[in-house]
Amino acid sequence: xxxxxxxxxxxxxxxxxxxxxxxxxxxxxxxxxxxxxxxxxxxxxxxxxxxxxxxxxxxxxxxxxxxxxxxxxxxxxxxxxxxxxxxxxxxxxxxxxxxxxxxxxxxxx
Amino acid sequence: xxxxxxxxxxxxxxxxxxxxxxxxxxxxxxxxxxxxxxxxxxxxxxxxxxxxxxxxxxxxxxxxxxxxxxxxxxxxxxxxxxxxxxxxxxxxxxxxxxxxxxxxxxxxxxxxxxx
Numbered sequence: 001x002x003x004x005x006x007x008x009x010x011x012x013x014x015x016x017x018x019x020x021x022x023x024x025x026x027x028x029x030x031x032x033x034x035x036x037x038x039x040x041x042x043x044x045x046x047x048x049x050x051x052x053x054x055x056x057x058x059x060x061x062x063x064x065x066x067x068x069x070x071x072x073x074x075x076x077x078x079x080x081x082x083x084x085x086x087x088x089x090x091x092x093x094x095x096x097x098x099x100x101x102x103x104x105x106x107x108x109x
Numbered sequence: 110x111x112x113x114x115x116x117x118x119x120x121x122x123x124x125x126x127x128x129x130x131x132x133x134x135x136x137x138x139x140x141x142x143x144x145x146x147x148x149x150x151x152x153x154x155x156x157x158x159x160x161x162x163x164x165x166x167x168x169x170x171x172x173x174x175x176x177x178x179x180x181x182x183x184x185x186x187x188x189x190x191x192x193x194x195x196x197x198x199x200x201x202x203x204x205x206x207x208x209x210x211x212x213x214x215x216x217x218x219x220x221x222x223x224x
Contacts, residue, residue, distance in 0.1 A: 004151065030209040042199060042215035043152075050209055087152070095207050099151030 002026045004100035006088050011106045012078055020073045020086050020103045028093020032064050032071045035087040037102065043087055046073070075105075083107045111136050113216035115200050121222045122190055130185045130219045132200035140206035141183040142167075142213070143175060145196040152199070158183055159206045190223045197221075 003025045012018040024032065031050040035043040049055055049064035049071060061074040073086055085102040092098060116131045134141065143155040154167030158177040172194060174186045183202075187194055200216040 008149075031211075033212075035213075042217050043213075044215070045212045048210055048212065089152075091209060091211065095209070095211060097152075097154070097211075097213075099153075101149055101151045 002090075002092060002098045004088055004090060004098050006086075006100040006103045008101070009104045009106065011108060012075075014078055014080060014107055014109050016078050017074065017076050018078060018105065020075075020088075020105065022071045022073070022088035022100060024069050024071070024088070024090040024098065024100075026090045026092040026098055029066060030091040030093065030095055032062075033089040033091070033097070034062055034071075034073045035089065036084050037087060038084045046086075078107050080107050080109070113200055113202055113214060115198075115216035115219050117219060118217070119220040119222075121224065124191055124223055126190050128187045128190055128221070130187075130198055130200075130221070132183045132185065132216060133181050134183075134200075134202045134214075135181065136202060136214065137180060138202035138204050138214070139180070140203045140211075141177065142201045142203075143173070143183070143185045144199045144201065145169065146199060146218075147196050155185065155198075157206065187221075190221075192223045195221060195223045 006022045034046040037043040047062035054063045059076045064071045087102045088100040089097045113134045142157045144152040156175040158164045161180045198219045201213040
């Protein structure tokens with residue numbers, strides 16, 4: 001079956017770095033997405049990886065290893081506004097998105 | 110501001126009642142989707158539409174129906190609501206459903222409580 005695993009909750013300190021991991025199993029693969037969702041709001045797009053390696057976008061970076069079925073989202077210089085849930089989603093060979101349950105990130109001052 | 114508008118924002122209704130959640134986008138996106146989000150679970154696809162005039166079933170379609178008469182509108186109907194349909198419903202759209210870089214734009218969500 002198809003499956004996405006990511007930690008339920010993580011805690012980090014303002015100004016620090018945090019890495020949120022995601023492992024996936026899909027029938028075929030057409031890319032890995034990360035979305036951010038603040039409490040009570042809609043998910044918003046953060047990143048898309050389809051090739052192995054690291055994609056950097058400001059304070060946020062996303063990494064993909066297709067051979068390992070693994071991705072991570074790296075957040076640097078954490079700010080209080082980064083407190084949110086981070087959703088990992090993999091696209092299968094039929095272009096269907098398989099979503100993880102999300103990782104709730106708590107930032108402490 | 111370009112985006113997706115959902116209505117209502119929240120609704121409480123009695124079991125057995127019929128309910129339609131409205132979704133309108135102004136980005137001229139071809140594909141539209143309805144998801145439900147429940148605590149501890151990932152987003153689950155209810156129905157989707159790759160283009161105006163076509164619809165398809167997602168992971169959890171039972172008890173729901175959709176229509177796509179034009180590009181902009183994609184209403185979701187619960188014919189006879191049941192308590193298990195209590196959830197937050199998100200409408201989303203994307204330029205194409207057959208593209209790897211298929212970035213979704215989400216509406217603000219509709220919180221539905223069925224008693």
